[in-house]
Amino acid sequence: MKLPREFYTRSDVLEVARDLLGNKLVVPNRNGARVAGIIVETEAYRGPEDKASHAYNGRRTRRTETMYGLGGTAYVYFVYGMYHQFNVVTNVEDVPHAILVRAVEPVEGLDIIRRRRRGRFEHELTSGPGRLCVAMGIDRKLDKADLLGDRVWIEEGVSVSRRQIVRGPRIGIDYAEEWVKKAWRFWIRDNPCVSRRSGRSFD
DNA sequence: TGTCCGATTGGT
DNA sequence: CCAATCGGACAG
Numbered sequence: 001m002k003l004p005r006e007f008y009t010r011s012d013v014l015e016v017a018r019d020l021l022g023n024k025l026v027v028p029n030r031n032g033a034r035v036a037g038i039i040v041e042t043e044a045y046r047g048p049e050d051k052a053s054h055a056y057n058g059r060r061t062r063r064t065e066t067m068y069g070l071g072g073t074a075y076v077y078f079v080y081g082m083y084h085q086f087n088v089v090t091n092v093e094d095v096p097h098a099i100l101v102r103a104v105e106p107v108e109g110l111d112i113i114r115r116r117r118r119g120r121f122e123h124e125l126t127s128g129p130g131r132l133c134v135a136m137g138i139d140r141k142l143d144k145a146d147l148l149g150d151r152v153w154i155e156e157g158v159s160v161s162r163r164q165i166v167r168g169p170r171i172g173i174d175y176a177e178e179w180v181k182k183a184w185r186f187w188i189r190d191n192p193c194v195s196r197r198s199g200r201s202f203d
Numbered sequence: 204t205g206t207c208c209g210a211t212t213g214g215t
Numbered sequence: 216c217c218a219a220t221c222g223g224a225c226a227g
Binding site for chain 3: 054059060061063064077078079080081082
């Protein structure tokens with residue numbers, strides 16, 4: 001069952017980022033086979049006040065335009081000349097909030113995932129935002145895709161109790177000054193598929 | 204159009 | 216720790 005529009009249009013992006021944990025990200029390939037993973041790590045970005053956000057200070061360009069769309073839209077961009085990053089847009093139109101999905105635990109289409117990530121250990125298949133995009137076949141063609149459509153979506157997964165959720169600072173945003181230390185990254189405690197560089201945490 | 208740099212990763 | 220690698224943002 002796909003998560004409904006109201007899940008995404010809520011105004012508190014931190015709450016949505018936390019609630020995403022345990023749900024299942026699904027990408028059907030063109031044969032109709034499903035590749036899917038349970039979301040185990042997320043990061044909230046709250047433009048325009050959040051200096052770490054691409055939409056900081058109201059920045060609105062060809063790339064960031066997606067973030068201004070309706071909650072429940074995919075925001076996929078390309079970084080470091082080689083990696084894609086999959087994000088979920090939240091809130092209502094014109095409020096550029098988004099959540100970076102940093103790691104999933106593979107649960108469907110393992111054969112396809114292993115082929116795309118040949119030579120890697122099991123815990124390295126989808127344990128990072130760039131890795132999971134390779135594993136699941138996500139690229140910029142999915143930018144602006146509606147998560148209530150049929151190209152990529154998130155459906156009800158497993159239930160995760162509040163006690164299993166840990167939070168800590170976001171990763172790779174050293175340029176964000178005072179926003180660096182905000183504990184806006186959420187992950188499932190002890191899950192083997194969370195990204196490496198998981199530094200200090202607090203709950 | 205030129206320069207700087209990135210919401211990462213894999214190898215040293 | 217560091218290089219890879221190229222598109223985006225912005226200055227000029």
